[in-house]
Amino acid sequence: MAQQSSSYLLNTNFKYNPEAHEAMLREGKAAAFYSPWKEKIERIQEGDRVFLYQSGTGIVAVGIGSGILDTQEYRGDPEEEYFTPLDQFHILKTPLSAPEMRQAAQSQFMFAQTMIALKQAQSDRLWNYIQENRL
Numbered sequence: 001m002a003q004q005s006s007s008y009l010l011n012t013n014f015k016y017n018p019e020a021h022e023a024m025l026r027e028g029k030a031a032a033f034y035s036p037w038k039e040k041i042e043r044i045q046e047g048d049r050v051f052l053y054q055s056g057t058g059i060v061a062v063g064i065g066s067g068i069l070d071t072q073e074y075r076g077d078p079e080e081e082y083f084t085p086l087d088q089f090h091i092l093k094t095p096l097s098a099p100e101m102r103q104a105a106q107s108q109f110m111f112a113q114t115m116i117a118l119k120q121a122q123s124d125r126l127w128n129y130i131q132e133n134r135l
Contacts, residue, residue, distance in 0.1 A: 005065075007049040007123030010115045014054045024052060025061055028089035031081055032114060033074050038082035040115040042069060049123055050086055055111070058097040062130055063089035092134040096126075104129035 010030050014021040017033070024031055030050045032038045044050060046067025054060045063086025074081040102108060105122040118126070 005047040005049065006045065007118040008044060008115050009051045009053050009109065009118055011053050011055060021054060025091055028063060028086050029083045030086055031083035033081050037114045038080065041082040041084055044084050049127055051126065054095065058095040058101060059092060060095045061089065061091045063087060090135050092130065094134060096130060096134060101126065
């Protein structure tokens with residue numbers, strides 16, 4: 001039986017780390033840095049949908065988990081970046097703002113965490129809206 005895929009909204013941490021945000025967009029990856037945040041990336045499995053969210057802007061990119069987890073040096077600290085390359089990676093033509101997200105998904109979102117799991121209905125509505133209107 002096939003495993004049910006999951007969906008995640010990942011904050012790119014632009015406010016505190018614009019370089020990491022830019023690297024995620026440039027390299028098409030989902031990443032987090034230092035414990036306890038970096039371990040959240042381990043949850044992203046092959047086939048999972050990932051929505052990259054920039055605080056104050058909205059969803060800026062989307063992709064599908066590759067199933068590959070890797071680590072690398074970050075600011076001189078070994079293995080402090082956990083990342084997974086994203087397949088079918090796309091930067092949106094225009095970001096999907098928080099109010100637009102709520103409208104498209106027909107639900108509310110809690111933006112206070114590094115990464116949150118989305119309900120299947122939220123994910124489907126967001127994914128379809130983005131595919132039809134922002135790519």
